[in-house]
Amino acid sequence: STQSTWGYNHQMVSKSTGDKETAIKRLSKEVDEMDEHPVKFVYCYPKTSKGRVDLFNWTGKITKLSGTPYDGAVIKFKMHFPDDYPFSPPIIVFEPPLYHPMVAQRGDHEGLICLDVLVVSKWETSVMVPKILSDLVNVVSHPDEKGEVCPEISKEFKDNKAAFLAKCVEWSKKNQQEKTNEVINSTKFT
Numbered sequence: 001s002t003q004s005t006w007g008y009n010h011q012m013v014s015k016s017t018g019d020k021e022t023a024i025k026r027l028s029k030e031v032d033e034m035d036e037h038p039v040k041f042v043y044c045y046p047k048t049s050k051g052r053v054d055l056f057n058w059t060g061k062i063t064k065l066s067g068t069p070y071d072g073a074v075i076k077f078k079m080h081f082p083d084d085y086p087f088s089p090p091i092i093v094f095e096p097p098l099y100h101p102m103v104a105q106r107g108d109h110e111g112l113i114c115l116d117v118l119v120v121s122k123w124e125t126s127v128m129v130p131k132i133l134s135d136l137v138n139v140v141s142h143p144d145e146k147g148e149v150c151p152e153i154s155k156e157f158k159d160n161k162a163a164f165l166a167k168c169v170e171w172s173k174k175n176q177q178e179k180t181n182e183v184i185n186s187t188k189f190t
Helices: 002-006 020-036 129-141 151-159 161-174
Strands: 042-049 052-062 075-080 091-094
Touching: 020 042, 020 052, 020 129, 042 129, 052 129, 075 129, 151 161
Parallel strands: none
Antiparallel strands: 042 052, 052 075, 075 091
């Protein structure tokens, strides 16, 4: 079932009933933490629109993953934090979906990655964004056949690694260069 594979769904059941004010305070600290301790290969900050910062929705990209199946790709993702964060984990969705055993390729969860650190039953309120992003880079950089999110890709990785790598290279070429007018807003809090 989707619920057991992912450990959560789009209508997440939270571990606790934290309030939005707690989430806002924590997410403001998370932005400061990202400024002080950026994660290698990752750019990720809250979205802004018309000068307003949305602490609950972040955009990001992973780049320069040399020596991985995604060498040269610009891997874009969105991170959504629930209103009761940090009592419930955020979700991360790749757009377009990354060709990877741990990323859903279709359906309601298309683009969603399953990271152990984000599974509700394993979630710890002490986990901060830099840890989540470090785990994300590690999982993206080191795909394996244990991924149960996309069994077809997992099986391909296990049984025909050359075909898997060829599809990753194809995906990477399609997503290699950002258009010059496409910029992730870098507004940061001071």
